[in-house]
Each structure stands twice: as C-alpha cells, then as structure tokens.
Amino acid sequence: MADGLISTLLEKLASTAYEYVAGEVKLVRNVTTEVEDLADKLTAIQAVLEDAERRQEKEARVKFWLDKLKKISFEMVDVLDEWNTDMLRQQVEQQEREAENAVVLEKKKKKKKKKVTFSASPSCFCFRKAREVVFRHDIAFKIKDLNDRLSVIDEQRRNTLVFQPNENGIQQVPKRQETSHFVDMSKVFGREKEKDFLITKLLSDSREEHGGFLVIPVLGMGGMGKTTLTQLVYHDKNVFAYFEKRVWVCVSDPFDVIKIAKAITGDNTPSSNDQLSHVLECMSKSIEGKRFLIVLDDVWTHDHEKWEQLRVPLVQSGAEGSRILVTTRQLDVVDTMRATRDMINLGELSNEYCLSIFNHMAFFGGHVDESKEYEDISKKMVEKCKGLPLAAKALGSLMRNKRTKKEWLGVLSSKIWDREEMEQKVFQPLLLSYYDLAPSIKSCLLYCANFPKDYEFERENLIDLWMAQDYLNSKENKDKGEIGEAFFDNLVARSFFQDFKKDGVNGKITGCKMHDIVHDFVQSLTKNECLIIDANGVGNEIEVLGEKVHHLTLVSEYGTSFQASNAYHNCKNLRTLTILHSNIVTVDSNFILQQKCLRILNLSRNCIIEVPKEIGELIHLRHIDLSWNMAFSILPDSICGLYNLHTLRLDFCSLEKLPDNMGKLISLKHLYVGYGYLLEYFPKGIRRLKKLKKIDECLVHCGGDEVTAALQLGDLELMNFEGGLRIKLKGNVEDEREIEKAQLWERKQLNRLEINCGQARYKQTRSTIEILNVLRPHENLESLCIRSHSGNTWPSWLMSLHNLRKLALLLPVGFNTWPPLGKLPRLEELTLRGMRKVKKVSGEFLGIDKDETSLTSSSSSFFPKLKKLSIESMDALEEWEVGAEGWNKEGSEISIMPCLSSLVIFNCGSLKTLPDFLCKTPLQELVIHNCSRLADRCKQGSGEEWPKISHIPNIRVWN
Secondary structure, eight states: OHHHHHHHHHHHHHHHHHHHHHTTOOOSTTHHHHHHHHHHHHHHHHTTHHHHHHHTTTOHHHHHHHHHHHHHHHHHHHHHHHHHHHHHHHHHHHHHHHHHHHHHHHHHHHTTOSOOOOSOOHHHHHHHHHHHHHHHHHHHHHHHHHHHHHHHHHHHHHHTOOOOOOTTOOOOOOOOOOOOSOOOGGGOOSOHHHHHHHHHHHHOOOSOSGGGOEEEEEEOOTTSSHHHHHHHHHTOHHHHHHOSEEEEEEEESSOOHHHHHHHHHGGGOOSSOOOHHHHHHHHHHHHTTOOEEEEEEEEOOOOHHHHHHHHHHHHHHSOTTOEEEEEESOHHHHHHTTOGGGOEEOOOOOHHHHHHHHHHHHTTTOOHHHHHHTHHHHHHHHHTTTTOHHHHHHHHHHHTTOOSHHHHHHHHHSOGGGSHHHIIIIIHHHHHHHHTSOHHHHHHHHHGGGSOTTOOEEHHHHHHHHHHTTOOOOTTOOOHHHHHHHHHHHHHHTTSOEEEEEOTTTOOEEEEEOOHHHHHHHHHTTTTTEEEEETTOOOHHHHHHGGGOOEEEEEEEEEEOOOOOGGGGGOOSOSEEEEEEEOOOSOOHHHHHHOTTOOEEEOTTSOOOBOOGGGGGOTTOOEEEOTTOTTOOBOOGGGGGOTTOOEEEOTTSOOOOOOTTGGGOTTOOEEEOTTOTTOOOOBGGGGGOTTOOEESSEEEEOSTTSOTTBOBGGGGGGOOOOEEEEEEEEEEEOOHHHHHTTOGGGOTTEEEEEEEEEEEEETTBSOOHHHHHHSOOOTTOOEEEEESOOSSSOOTTGGGOTTOOEEEEEOOSSOOSOOOGGGOTTOOEEEEEOOTTOOEEOHHHHTOOTTOOOOOGGGOEESTTOOEEEEEOOTTOOEEOOOOTTOOTTTOOOEESTTOOEEEEESOTTOOOOOGGGGGSOOOEEEEESOHHHHHHTOTTTSTTHHHHTTOSEEEEEO
C-alpha cells in the first residue's frame, strides 16, 4: 500500500507545483527547491518499496520503517491538498467576481452610463492578498518540516536497512512451487462434473477450431483446484489412449518460450544451441504428425507476441485433434489466447466435498468413529472455507494433531486465518496474484477491506471511492474514470471478484462480490489501517489502534441506535468513515471537527435528519453519501465550501432544495438526487460546474413564469454530461427556441437518455410532443426511456436512432398508435408500460404500412436483434396478432423476433391471444402474470395458446 501512496504523492507534487508555476504564483523563497528535493527522495524510496513490503511481515524494523514512511506520506498528501484547495478557492472567488462584474456591467448598460465600477473594493483586495501571503508561508513551513523528517527516513534506508531495488520497474513475484502431473487420486474429492465436461471437450471431434487445434483454458482464483482438475484429466485412461503425446509444463512467470519448447521436446532437447528458432524447430519435429495434449499449468503472461511464437509451430506441426490445456487465474490470459468460448470457469466446491477433504486431512489414518465425534464442529469449520479446496485442506492439516474438543472449539471460535500456518498455506496463492498487480491497483484492491463480508459492490460507486482516495493515477494523464474502469476490469480478470451482475444489453459487469477468503486476505494486509467493528460494541481494539486507523466502518444491526463513544475520538487520521444500518439521526459536530483528514463520509441507509454545518471544515472531503436517508431534508450551505468534493449522493432522500451556492463546488463530477420527490428545482449556479459529468436525474425548468434562480432547459448547453442523462422536465414551454438551446443532438458522448415529461406542458396545453420533437438526441444513442408523454404521437426522430439497443416507453397518457419499432435494426430490449388506450398489437408495431397487405421475403426481418420484451399494465389490450399476410408458421421466409429469449406479459387482463410467430422464436423464458384471460388459454396441454409456447423451457403463468 505504501507503493501506491508514494505514486499518488509524486503525482501530486508534480501537478501542484506545475499549476503554481503555470499560474505565475510564487510561494516563498526556496520552496521550489524543497519540492524538488522531496520528489527526489520519494523516487529513491519508491525503488525499494516492493522489497520492503515483502519483508515487513517477518522483519519488525522494516515494518516500523514503513509505518513511519506512510505516516509522513499521508501528511504530505494532506499538505499538498491544502495547497491545491487554496488554488481552487481562488478560482471560485475569481468566478464570483467576474459574475458580479457582469451583473454590474449589465445594469450600467441599461442605465446607459459610460463608466463601470467594480464590486471589489481596494480594502478587500488588500485583505485577500495578505491572507494569501500568510497561507503560503504556512504551507512553505510545513513542506520544509516534512522534508526534514523524510531525510531521516531516507538516511535510515541508505545506512541501516538494505533493500533490493526494483531497477526495471518489473514486479518481482515470489517464485511459485513447481507442479507436476502426478496426483494422488485418493486425496481428490468432487469435480466429477467438471472432469467429465473437460474430457468431453478434449476428445470431441469438433471441426470448428482452426486447423483442428483447440486451446482450453481452466480459469479460477488461487487455491480453487485448477491444477488438481487438470491432473485428473491428464491421467484419465481415455485421454491417455486418445493422444499420442502428452506433455505437462509448469509455466509460472516469466513465460519463457525457450524453456516451454524444451519441455515439450523432451529427450530430443538441444543441449548447446539455445537460439529460439532452433529450439522451436526441434519442438516442431518432436510433435510432427502427432495428436498431442500439452498442459501449460499456471500461465500468467498476456504477452500476445510470446504466445504466438509458441502457438504457430504447434498448430503447423501437430495432427488434427491436438489440444492445449491451460490453467490460469487471469482472464487476460484467456483473451490473449483467444479462447474465451472454450473457457472453463472453475467455481466453488460444495461444502460436502470440502468436508471430505477436511476429514481426509484431519483424520488421516484415523477411525471413522473419531471423525463422527467431531462432525458438528467440522461442518462449522468447513463453512468458513467458502468452497475453497485449498482452505479445506489447510484447515484439515491444522486440526490433525488436535485430539480434544476443547482444542477444536478453541480453533473454531478463533480468527482462523490469523493463524500463521493458515496464512502461509491459504494466503500464499493469493499473494502471488497480489504481487503481480501494479501499485495503484493494489491500493484499490486493499480498499475493499473496508466493507463487510458478502457486501455487494456497485461498479460505479467503487470507482468513485477509489477516485476519492486518489488511487487512480496514470502517467499518461488519462481521465480518472477511465482509469478506474480499467482497474476494476483488471481485478475481475485476476479472479479477485465474483458473483457478477451484468447489464442486460451490453453484458458489462455492474456489480460483484468478493470471496470471503479473498476478503480475509485483503484484511490481513490492512490489519491496522482498515477496521470494521460493531458500532455499539467498541472494545480496546479501536482505543489501541487510534491514530493508525485510516478507514473505519461502524456496523449496527438494523434499527439499533448509534452512540458516539469517546473511543472514536482517538481516530483522528480517518480518511474514510462509514456508518451502516444504524438509527443515527445526526453526527456529533465535535466528532466531525476532529476528522480533518476525512476524504469519504458514508452515512447512507441510516436515519439522518441533518448534517452539522461543521462539515464545511473538512476541506479534504471528496465523497459524501447521504442516500437512502428518507427523513433527510436539509443540506447545510457550508457544504458549498468543499472545493475538492467529487461525488455527492443524495438519492432517495426527502431533500426539499439544494443550496443556492452549489456553483462553488468546482471539482464536483457526480451528483445523485434521483427519487427525491420533494425537490423543486436545481439552482442555476450548477451550470458553472464544468467538471460535472453525471447527474442521475437532472431537474430542469422549461421557462415561462417559473423560478428565475432555477436551472433552465437551455442551460444544459453549458454542461458537459457524459454516459447517461435523465431529464425531469417541469413547467410551461412558451417558446421552442428556448428548448433548442439544450442542443442534445450535439451530445455524441451521451449514450443513455431518459426524458420524464410528467410535470411539463406546452403553451398551457397537456401536449408534450412539441417538447419531445425539439429534444432530439444524437443518432448514436444506445438507450432511450420516454416517461409520461401526453401526446398521441411519438417524436419524429424516434426511428432515426439506428444504434438504439434499449427502449422503454412508459406511462404515455394519450398514445393509441404504434411507432414502427420492428424496423429498429439493433434493438435488443423493449419495455412497453401503461399504454391504456391500445387495444391491438398488429403489423403497425412490426413496421408494416397499412397499405402493405402482403409480405415477401424481401421484407425479411422484424425486430431482428430483440432479446427481451416486456408488455405491462395495458388494460385495454385484447389482441396480439402477426399482422402480416405472407407469414406462416410452416415455411415462411419472413423472420419476426428471431433472437427473442425472454417475454414478460404483466397486468394485461383483457389480452386473450398470443401471436403465432412465437412458436418459431428461441424463447427461453415466458412470464405471464395477472392476465386472467390469457392464463386460462395457456394451460399446459389443453390451452388454446399452448401449441405456440410448448417449446419454451421456462414458463411461469399465475394470477
């Protein structure tokens, strides 16, 4: 973690100093020299941090040195943050002066006066300058003091501690224990299903692979049993008989092509000539014309060039049916080998088989009665292994020499993974993956120790938290959000996350969990810095650790109150404070004032009514989460002085208004206020926030006689939204030209758009079609939701969205005709809800003109990519027919919804028929709920509609 911290610090030193020089702002004499000296020392220290972090667990003096280094580094980050905050403050004040002067100038113009006066008096100017001089002297003194203290640490590194520098910047991963193909069958439990599946793939006579050559990766986290499964398959008698040549190669890291080629060649390996071309030629001859099985165990590299050097001669020389079986813990390796389709993702082992492994190790050579005596305790122990075979094996070994129930119960009640022998056996494979990470990604992984076990991470929220801690660094000066996306995908690819939730359309991972043992592992690496405790059961732990704790999570049972203990006041260096599930109403202002280093404050899902105004004193705050506090209605104005704030979450609150000075939050990137039904308007100052890229729900007024201080639809022109935008319209539109100022058609970076018309109107009428027609998005839009549209037609631009993949039309008031949605070429997901006047779904819905009475094969396909269709709350809907003459279920060439996999029909009580074309769709799921007439007709075997749906494997029909 120190390596990531130093990387952050070096980046801050460079960027902050550059911004001051670029702005021609001087601190005091010699500060530039101090900053350069700081950077030089930190760069020298950074070169040995990898060696220091590996040695700290066994060498107390190294750990002590690292702790001192981290303490000073954190202080440096805070000082530089103060420096940067002052720059941001000056920018805000400059903006306000310019805005005031613009108002004065406008007033003067109206009065037709020639001379313009400015609002800033000479006395204000002098006071401001004096304040800046004092501040700069203070910063300079702090930098010099830190530099002196760092000199002592650097001297200790050079003279007392001898570290091995990482000269090439290459991660020095500890050497992994060599594996072989030999396996003791009596010690293997479970995996029969995976074994049979893998053998079937190895022996299959598939013609799809290139040149009869197939690569099969076995993917899984360390300790999951990848090597054991591969050993079982390698020795299977059918596999032995099928392949003429079998070779087992333990690859590990680095991926040495010459070494691997020599292992494949075997006895014919050249002894003197180690030229790559010569070695590969010998390998080719050794397998020429043979059907081979090569196992590459424990592959880490995703260097495509090295893989191709090995792959090409294998493909060219081996016989058809040859296979390469690869074990790896990194998805990047699978991608490099272009073998994702044939990948086997090894999951957790059942508790039953883990118990068998445990018993085999714990009672090796013992009697059956002995294992039964401890059966209940054994089961509870095995539950802690969470399906990880290596953990069950290590735990069984630990218990082998313990023969009293007292000893067993003692282990069960202890923190099992804190035991040295368990750490060495279970955490060692995870350490290999950990040391292979870049420093900044290590910091991101370790930050996950702040959450309780089984916590469900939201991708975007986790990236926001990493950003708030300054972990998302890059020498290329890339966008922080993009860096976070890459870091998240990196941890996914290396099997640190599991239980994924994915976007239904694009398949992107939106949420995940962490395996319990991975969670224990990251907590073991952050023992003193990250602390999760019962909020109302504070023990000595928090009092002893005190200032060492940087991230504190207080967990209560649902509904319990939280009382601030004096013990919490010892934690004065917190960078994260999270309080979960308590009945806390407010936060003690004195406690808040002590948290001067805080970057993240998470009070979500509590009972917060108000936040003390003292929160404005926490200048380092980047992330505030007050979401899901249903009674929360007041946000103090002092929050607008938090110039470093990146993310503000106020969604699912009863907030009545936002502070008028929101425009001062110059660093704000993400604002969440969705589902706050009492919020009347956004203050107009929000349009000044140039870094604001995401608002989950943008509340805008449409002009007219509405509040002049409110954000107007035309103000969207000045804002830089990216990704998704949900617009909630309010008020009366009197002039379309005001709406045109939003210029949504210019926003290429917007790929998701939702427009809620429920509280808008056009020239005092109920119609909103005129508004929608002007709010035309860019044609690259991928997802669109139109809510509460009151017109009887649809916007003129709807069918021009040729890249649209997801569409929802919700609660339209006056709609009674269909847009030709079947002609949208890329539409994958469609939701239709609340169209209460529609009586029939017919050819118009597919995109067939009323004048077109018959279809030919040239009309080809309707809804060609649609996968999911939901039809909900359409009371008047009675019929759903094909609406296309020329279509027949026997042999028509006309294709309707050829990719449909899921169909949901909900709350459509009048619907009595389903279209005939459903019998030709690849439907996997059909849900019919609260549709009384249709439910009777869909009864299995006897219902009139049953022949249309009998091929669907998952059908659920209920009222």
